[in-house]
Amino acid sequence: EVQLVESGGGLVQPGRSLRLSCATSGVTFDDYAMHWVRQAPGKGLEWVSGITWNSDTTDYADSVKGRFTISRDNAKNSLYLEMKSLRAEDTALYYCAVYDNSGHGFFPHWGQGTLVTVSS
Amino acid sequence: DIQLTQSPSSLSASVGDRVSLTCRASQTISNFLNWYQQKPGKAPELLIYGASSLQSGVPSRFSGSGSGTDFTLTIGSLQPEDFATYYCQQSHSNSPTFGQGTKLEIK
Numbered sequence: 001e002v003q004l005v006e007s008g009g010g011l012v013q014p015g016r017s018l019r020l021s022c023a024t025s026g027v028t029f030d031d032y033a034m035h036w037v038r039q040a041p042g043k044g045l046e047w048v049s050g051i052t053w054n055s056d057t058t059d060y061a062d063s064v065k066g067r068f069t070i071s072r073d074n075a076k077n078s079l080y081l082e083m084k085s086l087r088a089e090d091t092a093l094y095y096c097a098v099y100d101n102s103g104h105g106f107f108p109h110w111g112q113g114t115l116v117t118v119s120s
Numbered sequence: 121d122i123q124l125t126q127s128p129s130s131l132s133a134s135v136g137d138r139v140s141l142t143c144r145a146s147q148t149i150s151n152f153l154n155w156y157q158q159k160p161g162k163a164p165e166l167l168i169y170g171a172s173s174l175q176s177g178v179p180s181r182f183s184g185s186g187s188g189t190d191f192t193l194t195i196g197s198l199q200p201e202d203f204a205t206y207y208c209q210q211s212h213s214n215s216p217t218f219g220q221g222t223k224l225e226i227k
Contacts, residue, residue: 035216045156045164045207045218059214062121095163104170105211106154110163 002026002109004096009114012086020114022079022096027109029077030054033099035107036070036081038092038116046092049081050099064090086118122146122210126219132227137198141222143191143208152212155184155193158221159204167206168193200226 008020022034035050049060049070058070069082079096093113100108123146133139143153151171156164166175168184171191181196195202203226208219 037218044221045158045209047216047218050216061215099216101211104152104154104173105216106166106169106209107156107164108166108169108175110165112163 002098004098004109004111006094006096006111006114009094009116011117011119013120014087014118016086017082017084018086018116020081020083020094020096020116022111024077024079024096024098027098029072030074033101034070034072034079035097035099036079037095037097037107037110038090039095039113040089040092043092048094051079083116086116088118090116091118092116121215122149122213122217124208124210124217124219126206126208126222128222129220130223130225132225133198134227135198135200139195139198139224141193141206141224143186143193143219145189145191145210145212148188149210149212151187152210153184153186153191154209154211155182156207156209157202157204158207164207198224 003025005023036048051058051070067085071080095113096111097107098109125144127142153171155168158164172184183194185192205221205223207221
């Protein structure tokens with residue numbers, strides 16, 4: 001069974017930093033690209049960032065570019081998101097997701113999310 | 121960036137109804153279009169990939185069609201567990217994007 005477990009969320013003041021983690025099991029982690037997708041309270045899904053299987057390429061939504069950094073540790077089957085200069089509009093549930101781009105890129109596996117609240 | 125527009129934003133239907141949800145892309149994306157279902161408090165689940173391929177384990181009452189810019193998700197006969205929010209997602213560009221969602225509610 002594939003499991004993705006996010007952690008590291010919480011309440012943080014504007015301008016501060018936070019690091020999210022995603023521990024995976026049941027999937028050959030280094031076979032897949034990995035992504036972060038977020039969902040603000042009561043809103044839709046917003047893609048945040050992605051990283052290739054070997055960390056060769058990373059990509060970011062314009063809304064987080066220059067503030068967020070995605071990384072992975074294939075030896076630990078884990079994905080990370082370093083978030084700096086946080087803003088109120090970054091408040092959301094952050095999901096990590098496996099990205100299968102072997103044919104058509106899609107997200108077959110998701111975690112349950114970790115909640116980030118940016119507020120003073 | 122490729123924009124996806126879903127319609128309608130919300131839809132009321134009854135158990136047993138056949139419903140179709142639409143997703144339109146701002147530029148042609150071939151068949152790089154996927155559909156997800158999300159229930160309250162849960163993560164999204166993949167239903168359809170490549171516009172028309174059914175994900176393993178998904179009931180056959182779900183089907184997808186379309187190519188280019190216009191896509192449709194059809195639910196053949198609504199079941200109580202199908203009332204949820206549905207999102208489309210494109211993978212034509214390196215940066216995936218999602219539609220704003222269609223909320224399917226019980227009439």
